[in-house]
Amino acid sequence: MAKKKVKNKVSPKIWKKYKVSGDKLERSKICPRCGPGTFMADHKDRYYCGKCHYLEVRPK
Numbered sequence: 001m002a003k004k005k006v007k008n009k010v011s012p013k014i015w016k017k018y019k020v021s022g023d024k025l026e027r028s029k030i031c032p033r034c035g036p037g038t039f040m041a042d043h044k045d046r047y048y049c050g051k052c053h054y055l056e057v058r059p060k
């Protein structure tokens with residue numbers, strides 16, 4: 001029986017994004033607080049970091 005790892009409490013949304021846009025990482029916004037490796041959730045009009053809850057308004 002394999003033990004499930006529940007250590008990492010990372011938003012699944014972020015991982016999904018990371019996976020899907022693997023070849024277009026430039027498109028993903030990187031969190032200025034957490035640094036490279038932490039991508040912000042892509043919302044309609046803003047970016048949101050699920051790690052440090054940093055919010056940035058998306059430029060049009």
Ligand SMILES: [Zn+2]
Pocket residue numbers: 031032033034035038049050051052053054
């Ligand atoms: Zn962050």
